[in-house]
Amino acid sequence: MIVVKTGGSRGINLDYVLEDIARQTEPLVLVHGASDELNQISEQLGKPPRMVTSPSGYTSRVTDQETLDIFTMVYCGKRNTRIVEKLQQLGVNAVGLSGVDGRLLEGRRKPNIRIVEDGRTKILRDDYTGRIERANVSLLTTLLDQGYLPVISPPAISYEGEVINIDGDRAAAVIADALGAERLVILSNTPGFLEDADDEDTLIPRIARDEIDEAIATHARDRMKKKLLGAKEALEVGVGQVILGDGRIPEPVTAALRGAGTVIG
């Protein structure tokens, strides 16, 4: 079993990703993002993303009810449907799901988030962001048993039944764990984890389990920091290997499974 997460950043070649997924023979689950399109559509709708910074320095997007609707429009509507269409054209019987369907991705809504704005710490209310904690994979195993390929997108659902925005990489890690997947491939628009984020020649090909904390502390920018944290959590719960691969190249999944990119664990 393999779980593949493909990001939604500019530069990722989704056609390459999907063509390569159609080539895989192992059972596979795809998790996807759509961050770049979300920014575009949000701007078009006159609701540009509002980013906030937590006291500990993480940036995240504020998600009120209107933002959540735009989020689901782009992720579950436009992007998920087009991915399923493409896979169907490639002969793969894909089924699109969000974390809300069958309570697939459950988590805790953060009721009051502390943010730093204009140098002051504030409390943010009406934010539907959360932390994914579990994947109820019986829906996935039912689909996999019948030969379908699940294509999964955030958001998740809170224990109280509210739609919540969650981190896609972490969702992929939790799914990989719940399915007992041996490997989790995370594709983004870089060759992997870079020592210098601006220099693609500084790829670090391998991070051992006990080196992750150091890598997070010394090198990682925000987005890569989240990926490494996700990788760390995935390894902790039993996923054998996390590979940060390049989503811009042909056959990106195959390349990652052969050890290109950064192999963690």
Add this chain to the structure above:
Amino acid sequence: MIVVKTGGSRGINLDYVLEDIARQTEPLVLVHGASDELNQISEQLGKPPRMVTSPSGYTSRVTDQETLDIFTMVYCGKRNTRIVEKLQQLGVNAVGLSGVDGRLLEGRRKPNIRIVEDGRTKILRDDYTGRIERANVSLLTTLLDQGYLPVISPPAISYEGEVINIDGDRAAAVIADALGAERLVILSNTPGFLEDADDEDTLIPRIARDEIDEAIATHARDRMKKKLLGAKEALEVGVGQVILGDGRIPEPVTAALRGAGTVIG
């Protein structure tokens, strides 16, 4: 087995519909529209709906690739997710699907549609509209067997694997047929089929099977004409009864199943 279709027109009380669905004890599949929201979001995105008229007098929406993306954003993204969220809050383990998922709704893309514009007949290309012909319900029966309630939205997929816009009422009829459903309830923002569309006191409570053609010919406006055609087709393929019910009232599904609205067949 019951199939319920709820329209997306202004006036339909979706909370009433979903609360009543949560009360039903028979296995149930929900099909939904989102036409009013589609118009709103299309306007907001600077892409107002373009309506065309066929030589035989039917109006339909032109669906190019960009329109199709907006369609899936509103139907599969925003509306479908919110319906699943609400049902989950009501304790119903709902799963949202479009006709693209698992090739659930298959149909034929109309490659070149003839339209009448400014009094002249023209050929419309780059239109992704189609006619739904079959429902591959193995995905639905798998979900129903596991206790999930499927929440289904257009679009469908063509035999060539393209996303196509289809009529939601007809989709509901084809699903009802494929599932062997005894009854199909179609909820809209009127009490049922009206002798005079502008006078709600002219409800026709019952149309026998052999009276449908006459009702279509003599009374029906465009939208109601489509509903009656859908009802006719559903009856022809074996659905026992089609009920056109009022989606604005409390307990609209229960009321329709008890014979309120227009019972056809």
